[in-house]
Amino acid sequence: MGRGLDGLATRCVCRVSKRVLFGRSSKRRQRPVTGRWGSRGSAAVTIAARLTFDNVARRFGSVHALRGINLDMAPGEIVCLLGPSGCGKTTLLRLTAGLERPTGGRILINDVVVGGQQVHVAPERRGVGLMFQDFALFPHLTLLENAAFGLKSLSRDDARKVANLALERVGLAKYADEYPHILSGGEQQRVALARAIAPRPGVLMMDEPFSGLDTRLRNEMREETLTILRETNATCMIVTHDSEEAMQMGNRIALMREGLLVQTGTAEELYHAPVNIHAARMFSDMNEFLVVVRGGKVDTPFGTCAAKGLSIGSEALACVRQRDVQIAAPGRGREGRVLNTRFLGETALMEIGVEGLEEPILARVREAQAKQPGTEVGVRVNVKDILVFAVPADG
Numbered sequence: 001m002g003r004g005l006d007g008l009a010t011r012c013v014c015r016v017s018k019r020v021l022f023g024r025s026s027k028r029r030q031r032p033v034t035g036r037w038g039s040r041g042s043a044a045v046t047i048a049a050r051l052t053f054d055n056v057a058r059r060f061g062s063v064h065a066l067r068g069i070n071l072d073m074a075p076g077e078i079v080c081l082l083g084p085s086g087c088g089k090t091t092l093l094r095l096t097a098g099l100e101r102p103t104g105g106r107i108l109i110n111d112v113v114v115g116g117q118q119v120h121v122a123p124e125r126r127g128v129g130l131m132f133q134d135f136a137l138f139p140h141l142t143l144l145e146n147a148a149f150g151l152k153s154l155s156r157d158d159a160r161k162v163a164n165l166a167l168e169r170v171g172l173a174k175y176a177d178e179y180p181h182i183l184s185g186g187e188q189q190r191v192a193l194a195r196a197i198a199p200r201p202g203v204l205m206m207d208e209p210f211s212g213l214d215t216r217l218r219n220e221m222r223e224e225t226l227t228i229l230r231e232t233n234a235t236c237m238i239v240t241h242d243s244e245e246a247m248q249m250g251n252r253i254a255l256m257r258e259g260l261l262v263q264t265g266t267a268e269e270l271y272h273a274p275v276n277i278h279a280a281r282m283f284s285d286m287n288e289f290l291v292v293v294r295g296g297k298v299d300t301p302f303g304t305c306a307a308k309g310l311s312i313g314s315e316a317l318a319c320v321r322q323r324d325v326q327i328a329a330p331g332r333g334r335e336g337r338v339l340n341t342r343f344l345g346e347t348a349l350m351e352i353g354v355e356g357l358e359e360p361i362l363a364r365v366r367e368a369q370a371k372q373p374g375t376e377v378g379v380r381v382n383v384k385d386i387l388v389f390a391v392p393a394d395g
Helices: 089-097 143-147 156-169 185-197 215-232 243-249 267-272 277-283
Strands: 032-035 038-041 051-060 063-073 078-082 104-109 112-116 128-131 203-207 235-240 252-257 260-265 286-294 297-300 303-306 315-321 326-328 334-343 347-354 361-366 376-380 387-390
Touching: 051 089, 063 089, 063 104, 063 260, 078 089, 078 243, 089 128, 089 203, 089 235, 128 185, 143 156, 143 185, 156 185, 185 203, 185 215, 215 243, 235 243, 243 267, 243 277, 252 267, 252 277, 260 267, 260 277, 267 277, 277 286, 277 315, 277 387, 297 315, 326 361, 347 376
Parallel strands: 078 235, 078 252, 128 203, 203 235
Antiparallel strands: 032 038, 051 063, 051 104, 104 112, 252 260, 286 297, 286 315, 297 303, 315 387, 326 376, 334 347, 334 376, 347 361
16 A cells, blocks of 8 residues: 555544543433434543644745644534635644654643644554545445544454444444445445544544535535534534535634735634635635725725725735625616626526626526616615725736
């Protein structure tokens, strides 16, 4: 096997350490759970661990993949690590799992250093579960054998019992003796989840676990996975580039860009009070207007608003979310004409030419409120909904 993520599965779907440092698992609860796939046993409970990143850095030659990451995750907390491709999300996951070593800073589990320049605890001794993006199931092993793979410290019979309970929780115990090739993508995802939770890890890392599923199944699996995570009580970090997924699943969101931790907070905090234009763009499609700061304020096409922290005379971006553009009768607001309307199901996206603006703006409205091309409309925006940011150096 290789030595990357897939290869690690041969020695670490990281089983729970026996050391008191990472805690002992509590007894499995017998309360049945009724979900989309029927009545099943509940997932085994673990003693969640605190996970701390202290100024963590990772460099590959001259490339800084991570630059001074500071984040503290409380026991049992679910944090979604959100950001565009190449921002360092998976690198942070690999460092946590022990696949790589940081070139700066420390990683701590329950306040004990497990990763740093001078310390490197082996992956299988960290009590960290890892769920791979492509599931990494072994095609030559049955589902039961796949689920039991990380249970090397148990006897064969005990490992089979624990693995069967994990498969039961995800609704696949009846297929325990079958092989992965018979399963759909969603079912393979459930087996991978069973394998990750079977050792009762204190920390669980999930690398874009739903990216390979279709939209309907993805939503279904998010809900089911979230239920299981709450049952297991493991501290969990979910890597994703999908802002809706992050808002749905995380107690908090840690937003990354170019190896830096840009902003951390609840979904509401990041949506309503983004720290910069990049954070705002992660959560909303927006109309952006280049403006100039004068006297601590900016004049936008829809009114004057404050420009806190920006230098007088500097350029800024005044941003209006598409959903915040209000369509009114002609004469109420700025004069506009609908140029194009795209039906999106429950909503519609309208392209509107507005008097005095060189570029058309986009408005996302309920389908019933959509107007046909050529319709004259009034366009309004509440000033309190306008976001103002410094113009980023990279555009």
